[in-house]
Amino acid sequence: xxxxxxxxxxxxxxxxxxxxxxxxxxxxxxxxxxxxxxxxxxxxxxxxxxxxxxxxxxxxxxxxxxxxxxxxxxxxxxxxxxxxxxxxxxxxxxxxxxxxxxxxxxxxxxxxxxxxxxxxxxxxxxxxxxxxxxxxxxxxxxxxxxxxxxxxxxxxxxxxxxxxxxxxxxxxxxxxxxxxxxxxxxxxxxxxxxxxxxxxxxxxxxxxxxxxxxxxxxxxxxxxxxxxxxxxxxxxxxxxxxxxxxxxxxxxxxxxxxxxxxxxxxxxxxxxxxxxxxxxxxxxxxxxxxxxxxxxxxxxxxxxxxxxxxxxxxxxxxxxxxxxxxxxx
Amino acid sequence: xxxxxxxxxxxxxxxxxxxxxxxxxxxxxxxxxxxxxxxxxxxxxxxxxxxxxxxxxxxxxxxxxxxxxxxxxxxxxxxxxxxxxxxxxxxxxxxxxxxxxxxxxxxxxxxxxxxxxxxxxxxxxxxxxxxxxxxxxxxxxxxxxxxxxxxxxxxxxxxxxxxxxxxxxxxxxxxxxxxxxxxxxxxxxxxxxxxxxxxxxxxxxxxxxxxxxxxxxxxxxxxxxxxxxxxxxxxxxxxxxxxxxxxxxxxxxxxxxxxx
Numbered sequence: 001x002x003x004x005x006x007x008x009x010x011x012x013x014x015x016x017x018x019x020x021x022x023x024x025x026x027x028x029x030x031x032x033x034x035x036x037x038x039x040x041x042x043x044x045x046x047x048x049x050x051x052x053x054x055x056x057x058x059x060x061x062x063x064x065x066x067x068x069x070x071x072x073x074x075x076x077x078x079x080x081x082x083x084x085x086x087x088x089x090x091x092x093x094x095x096x097x098x099x100x101x102x103x104x105x106x107x108x109x110x111x112x113x114x115x116x117x118x119x120x121x122x123x124x125x126x127x128x129x130x131x132x133x134x135x136x137x138x139x140x141x142x143x144x145x146x147x148x149x150x151x152x153x154x155x156x157x158x159x160x161x162x163x164x165x166x167x168x169x170x171x172x173x174x175x176x177x178x179x180x181x182x183x184x185x186x187x188x189x190x191x192x193x194x195x196x197x198x199x200x201x202x203x204x205x206x207x208x209x210x211x212x213x214x215x216x217x218x219x220x221x222x223x224x225x226x227x228x229x230x231x232x233x234x235x236x237x238x239x240x241x242x243x244x245x246x247x248x249x250x251x252x253x254x255x256x257x258x259x260x261x262x263x264x265x266x267x268x269x270x271x272x273x274x275x276x277x278x279x280x281x282x283x284x285x286x287x288x289x290x291x292x293x294x295x296x297x298x299x300x301x302x303x304x305x306x307x308x309x310x311x312x313x314x315x316x317x318x319x320x321x322x323x324x325x326x327x328x329x
Numbered sequence: 330x331x332x333x334x335x336x337x338x339x340x341x342x343x344x345x346x347x348x349x350x351x352x353x354x355x356x357x358x359x360x361x362x363x364x365x366x367x368x369x370x371x372x373x374x375x376x377x378x379x380x381x382x383x384x385x386x387x388x389x390x391x392x393x394x395x396x397x398x399x400x401x402x403x404x405x406x407x408x409x410x411x412x413x414x415x416x417x418x419x420x421x422x423x424x425x426x427x428x429x430x431x432x433x434x435x436x437x438x439x440x441x442x443x444x445x446x447x448x449x450x451x452x453x454x455x456x457x458x459x460x461x462x463x464x465x466x467x468x469x470x471x472x473x474x475x476x477x478x479x480x481x482x483x484x485x486x487x488x489x490x491x492x493x494x495x496x497x498x499x500x501x502x503x504x505x506x507x508x509x510x511x512x513x514x515x516x517x518x519x520x521x522x523x524x525x526x527x528x529x530x531x532x533x534x535x536x537x538x539x540x541x542x543x544x545x546x547x548x549x550x551x552x553x554x555x556x557x558x559x560x561x562x563x564x565x566x567x568x569x570x571x572x573x574x575x576x577x578x579x580x581x582x583x584x585x586x587x588x589x
Contacts, residue, residue: 207437208437210434210438210439210440211436213420213424213428214428214431216415216417216420217414217415217416217417217425217428218415220376220381220411220415221409221411221414221415223379223380223381223400224379224380224381224404224407224408224409224411225404225428225429225431225432225484226400226401226402226403226404226405226431226432227400227431228400266419270419270421271417271419271420272420272424
């Protein structure tokens with residue numbers, strides 16, 4: 001499914017060669033294979049330098065948001081949380097705003113780009129505040145208080161961000177274009193920027209899939225089964241936030257993915273995190289690549305923001321699965 | 330078979346003393362039942378053994394104190410069935426029982442062939458083979474209790490702790506659950522510590538009873554020694570009739586106080 005989505009993403013676009021020539025050319029570019037596809041060098045540049053980075057980046061963003069969403073749902077034992085509801089995304093946005101207002105031009109040439117790190121730091125702070133506030137007032141089992149705390153933290157963080165932008169109106173344009181996302185102007189540099197974070201965070205999360213199943217029986221019983229509950233929770237939150245902050249740094253705010261993909265997977269194959277995590281990863285990538293396609297061609301030459309598309313595709317998709325699931329019972 | 334010694338064990342929640350200097354020796358293969366009114370500290374004591382609440386004093390399993398064992402090793406020695414186990418309705422019985430193997434799997438590892446074979450044999454031994462793929466949400470109260478016990482059995486721990494194993498069951502399933510525990514105890518030489526409210530059932534299954542009151546150990550001994558009308562009146566504040574059967578079992582029958 002992911003491969004199919006990758007191919008479709010590469011084949012469809014407002015400019016460039018006829019769609020069926022592209023898979024042939026991709027094969028041609030593989031070592032040891034020579035196929036005459038009739039794709040010219042400039043057309044190939046459109047595919048390789050414009051479409052492919054965008055498709056790969058969309059895939060990475062989708063994979064990461066989905067697996068992070070599923071992981072948050074696991075450690076907080078709450079089906080309603082996703083990176084956006086917990087305030088991670090807003091926190092990451094605030095972190096990025098700090099970097100922009102202080103000095104973007106100078107810092108981007110540093111050895112390690114501070115942008116993802118600041119996004120990560122603030123995102124992590126936001127999720128920790130949400131968790132502490134949510135559990136302090138609602139107790140461990142209350143789903144609603146956690147979500148409400150997330151909403152409160154998100155609005156507080158957004159307010160701080162708005163205040164900062166008022167004071168530094170010169171960077172407002174830069175920050176807003178950052179928030180809205182740069183998927184449409186993605187380059188291989190963006191892919192290289194997020195790839196290490198994505199690989200690190202998803203690897204660690206995938207290694208925790210069995211332990212997330214242990215946590216499903218509650219903190220007390222998980223402890224009695226010999227699990228270090230707090231340690232697991234801390235590590236999972238840390239790495240899920242790292243991944244989220246990194247992809248938010250390039251894609252801007254894309255909602256829906258972290259909550260809809262894991263739920264779709266659960267409805268299809270069951271709730272065990274052993275399958276939910278890896279499948280959310282794959283399906284999330286495929287979903288976001290597919291969701292990016294209509295954005296490019298619908299209002300050509302203008303672009304439809306991908307967040308609009310995910311909501312449009314996501315909601316009916318979710319309802320459809322819910323319906324088939326109920327019918328099969 | 331494994332012994333369990335409590336040496337001046339105390340559990341405190343903030344300023345409230347839930348268990349106060351509790352000392353007791355549970356012999357290898359023995360079934361000890363903790364009785365006492367609500368809030369006596371029975372559950373807190375069980376929760377202390379499995380590391381859910383912290384305690385002072387010592388709990389010694391087979392000569393080594395639990396403080397010196399890490400969480401996984403402790404879970405290999407002690408299995409725990411809480412009063413109302415958390416059973417995610419969308420988890421199936423196999424996945425649930427497999428969680429009992431967690432103490433034997435390394436942090437990032439996954440279950441070995443031995444672990445899955447062990448779980449399969451637990452399903453067979455407990456006559457649960459038909460349940461393997463059933464969702465926990467579809468099970469009845471009695472079935473859930475058997476699956477919860479199955480998870481504890483899969484832990485292969487020599488000590489089994491049961492917190493109110495019969496509280497939500499009808500009289501038939503109560504007996505069924507306790508017979509199952511008794512059978513496992515005999516077959517595997519388990520040492521069992523349970524907390525129970527039904528005094529008649531407690532007396533007929535356990536080897537020894539320990540009465541707790543406000544965190545303190547009050548009295549311990551056989552059913553005949555502990556289940557006495559005066560004792561129960563003092564600590565439970567009830568009027569009961571204690572009936573001794575010819576075979577040695579003791580039935581505790583609550584009596585309605587006379588209307589004035």
